[in-house]
Amino acid sequence: MRHGFISAITPESISKMPEPDLLTSRPRVLSGMRPTGKLHLGNYMGALANWVKLQDQYECYFFIADLHALTTDYADTSNIAPNTLEVALDFLAAGLDPKKCTIFVQSQVKQHYELPLLLGMITPLGWLERVPSYKEMQENLVSKDLTTFGFLGYPVLMASDILLYQADFVPVGQDQQAHVELTREVARRFNFFYPRGGRTARDAGKHPDIRPVTVARWEADEVLPEPAVLLTPSPKLPGTDGRKMSKSYGNTVLLTDPEPVVRQKLKTMVTDPARIRRTDPGEPDKCPVGDLHKVFSTAETLAKVYDGCRSAGIGCIECKSWAANALVQILEPIQIRRAGFTEAQVQEILEDGSSRARARAEQTMQEVRAAMRLTLAAPAAQ
Ligand code: SF4
Numbered sequence: 001m002r003h004g005f006i007s008a009i010t011p012e013s014i015s016k017m018p019e020p021d022l023l024t025s026r027p028r029v030l031s032g033m034r035p036t037g038k039l040h041l042g043n044y045m046g047a048l049a050n051w052v053k054l055q056d057q058y059e060c061y062f063f064i065a066d067l068h069a070l071t072t073d074y075a076d077t078s079n080i081a082p083n084t085l086e087v088a089l090d091f092l093a094a095g096l097d098p099k100k101c102t103i104f105v106q107s108q109v110k111q112h113y114e115l116p117l118l119l120g121m122i123t124p125l126g127w128l129e130r131v132p133s134y135k136e137m138q139e140n141l142v143s144k145d146l147t148t149f150g151f152l153g154y155p156v157l158m159a160s161d162i163l164l165y166q167a168d169f170v171p172v173g174q175d176q177q178a179h180v181e182l183t184r185e186v187a188r189r190f191n192f193f194y195p196r197g198g199r200t201a202r203d204a205g206k207h208p209d210i211r212p213v214t215v216a217r218w219e220a221d222e223v224l225p226e227p228a229v230l231l232t233p234s235p236k237l238p239g240t241d242g243r244k245m246s247k248s249y250g251n252t253v254l255l256t257d258p259e260p261v262v263r264q265k266l267k268t269m270v271t272d273p274a275r276i277r278r279t280d281p282g283e284p285d286k287c288p289v290g291d292l293h294k295v296f297s298t299a300e301t302l303a304k305v306y307d308g309c310r311s312a313g314i315g316c317i318e319c320k321s322w323a324a325n326a327l328v329q330i331l332e333p334i335q336i337r338r339a340g341f342t343e344a345q346v347q348e349i350l351e352d353g354s355s356r357a358r359a360r361a362e363q364t365m366q367e368v369r370a371a372m373r374l375t376l377a378a379p380a381a382q
Contacts, residue, residue, distance in 0.1 A: 026057070026058050026059045027058050027059070027168040027169060028058065028059045028060075028061070028165060028166065028167045028168050028169070029054055029058040029059070029060045029061070029167060029168070029169045029170070029171060029230065030060075030061045030062075030063075030161065030162055030165045030167040030170060030227075031047065031051060031060075031061075031062055031063075031170060031171050031172075032062065032063040032064065032065040032068075032106065032161060033047065033062075033063075033064060033065060033087060034064075034065045034066075034068050034069050035064050035065070035066050035069055035079075035080055035083035035084040035086070035087045036069070036083060036087075036247055037079070037083050037086060037087075037247065038086050038087075038090060038254050038255065038256050039086075039087060039090040039094075039254070039255050040245060040247065040252035040253060040254050040255065041237060041245060041252070041253045041254075041255065041327070041331075042237045042239070042244070042245030042246060042252065043090075043255075044094060044255060044334075045234060045235055045237050045295065046173060046232070046234040046237070047171070047173075047232065047234075048090070048091070048094040048095075048096075049094065050171060050232045050233070050234075051094075051096060051101075051171070052094060052095040052096060054171060054230075055096060055097060055100040055101040056100065058168075058169070060100070060101035060102065061101070061102045061104070061165050061167070061357060061360070062091065062096060062101055062102070062103050062104075063103070063104045063105065063106050063109075063161070063357070064084050064087050064088060064091075064103075064104075064105050064106060064350075065106050065161070066080050066081075066084050066105060066106050066107045067106045067107050067112060067113075067157060068106070068154060068157060068158070069083075070150065071148075071150045071151045071154045071157070072137070072141060072144055072146065072151065073144075074148070074150065075144070084105055085343065085346060085347075088103065088105075088346050088349070088350055089338055089341060089346055090255055090256075090338070091103055092337065092338070092341055092346065092349070093255060093334045093335070093337045093338035093341075094255070094334055095334075095337070098349045098352065098353060102353045102356045102357055102360075103349060103350065103353040104350065104353035104354040104356070104357040105350050105353075105354055106161065108350070108351075108354035108357075108358075109164075109354055109357045109358045109361050110358070111164055111358065111361035111362060111364070111365050112157075112160060112161065112164065112361070114365060115160035115163065115164050115361075115364075115365065115368065116153065116156050116157045116159075116160040118368065118372065119156050119159060119160055119163070119186055119190065120153055120156050122186070122189050122190060122193060123156050123159075123186055123189070125152075127155075127182060127185065127186075128152050128153065128155055128156070129152070131155050131178065131179070131182065132178060134151075134152065134155075137151075138151075155179060155182050155183075156186070158179055158182075158183065159179075159182060159183035159186045159187070162180070162183050162227050163183065163186070163187055163190075163224045163227075163364070164360075164361040164364050164365070165357075165360055165361065165364065166224065166225055166364055167227045168225070168227060168228065169227060169228050169229070169230040170183075170227050170228075170229060170230060171230040171231075171232045172229055172230070172231070172232060173231075173232050173234045174231065174234075177229055177231075180227060180228075180229045183226075183227060184226040184227065186224075187222070187224040187225065187226045187227075188226060190223065190224050190368075191222040191223060191224055194223065194368075194371035194372050195222070195223070195371065196221055196222070196223055196367070196371060223364075223367045223368060223371045224364075224368070235294070235295045236291055236295075237291070237292075237295060238251075238288035238291050238292065239251025239252055239253075239288075240252075240253070240265050240266070240268060240269045240270070240288075241269075241270055242269075242270040242288040253265055253266075253327060255331060255334050255335070255338075256335065256338065257331070258335075259328050262324055262327050262328055262331065263321070263324045263328075266289070266292075266320045266321075266323055266324045266327070267317070267320060269288060269289055269320060270288055271287050271288070271289055271316045271320075272284070272286045272287035272290070272309075273286075274286070275287075275309075275312075275316060278312070278315050279312050280312060281309070281310050281311060281312045282309045282310070282312070282316075283309065283310065284305050284306055284309050284310075287309070289316070289319060289320055289323050290305060290309070292323045292326070292327070293305050293319075293322070293323055293326070296323070296326035296327060296329075296330055297322065297323065297326045298326075301322055301326070304322075305319055305322065
């Protein structure tokens with residue numbers, strides 16, 4: 001099966017992480033998810049499953065982006081805290097291990113309020129208005145008034161999330177690369193205005209006594225290093241209506257769905273429209289159920305699907321039950337792990353993670369404040 005990479009952590013195996021300095025030799029990775037409620041298979045395959053692998057190779061910070069939820073849900077915040085807990089449970093159920101990575105809540109790290117303000121001072125308005133999702137979301141979420149300062153500025157909040165941890169890599173899908181690019185531009189602009197040591201790169205260019213090698217060394221020693229994209233392989237995962245699996249389409253299979261619910265959801269899933277009667281041959285490459293098989297089923301089952309569908313040797317009901325089997329198999333260990341955590345354990349993990357994140361973020365903020373000269377000047381020597 002393809003889900004052998006799920007980490008075998010159990011609630012009992014969880015204890016406090018080693019101190020950060022034991023981990024700092026590994027490149028740093030940061031990623032987050034909004035607390036929109038229980039996570040679904042699309043979230044799992046698009047991000048979480050990859051994070052579980054990354055925690056073994058990198059120094060990872062994974063967070064629940066509750067401040068981002070405010071950019072669209074500011075009028076009713078009642079669901080944000082309960083959803084934060086659900087997402088944390090799903091993180092742990094999927095196999096994130098707080099001994100290997102730092103899991104935290106964005107709003108519990110006050111530096112996430114400070115850096116966006118400072119970076120907002122230097123981010124040109126045009127950069128924000130050009131972000132493709134700005135117009136798109138305003139058009140799609142017509143029931144919400146998104147003509148707010150907070151919504152326009154969410155890419156600055158996102159850039160701050162990344163830069164606060166001086167992350168080397170950000171794991172994202174193809175469609176989110178623009179956000180990382182904007183983060184890189186903001187970092188570049190910050191480093192240009194506020195280098196370490198107080199002399200700007202512009203100064204360096206003007207002074208004949210400063211050789212390029214010195215400039216290069218300054219660039220390598222920037223306060224806010226530019227993060228690189230770590231492209232996440234995200235397989236095409238259709239929802240039950242054939243569109244991309246997404247909470248807003250109401251077509252998801254949740255990580256918490258019990259077996260009967262999974263089977264029922266798949267029974268109503270759309271198929272290749274060419275298969276009207278049982279005797280009509282079909283094409284798995286044109287069928288959302290076929291796409292599910294490609295992601296979750298064994299090679300043997302997949303071969304049976306191609307053969308049976310194209311020859312009309314199997315019916316769609318049978319084919320869907322095979323897909324349901326594969327989904328149930330991948331969800332089972334996730335659900336068992338989830339059931340083993342108490343709310344108190346999750347709270348403790350989040351508090352511990354947030355405290356570690358605060359310590360790391362504060363290191364960056366001290367460098368930022370110093371570079372921007374936002375510290376009290378030392379009294380002049382007598
Ligand atoms: S047999 Fe399977 S792959 Fe073929 S159309 Fe039916 S559900 Fe889709």
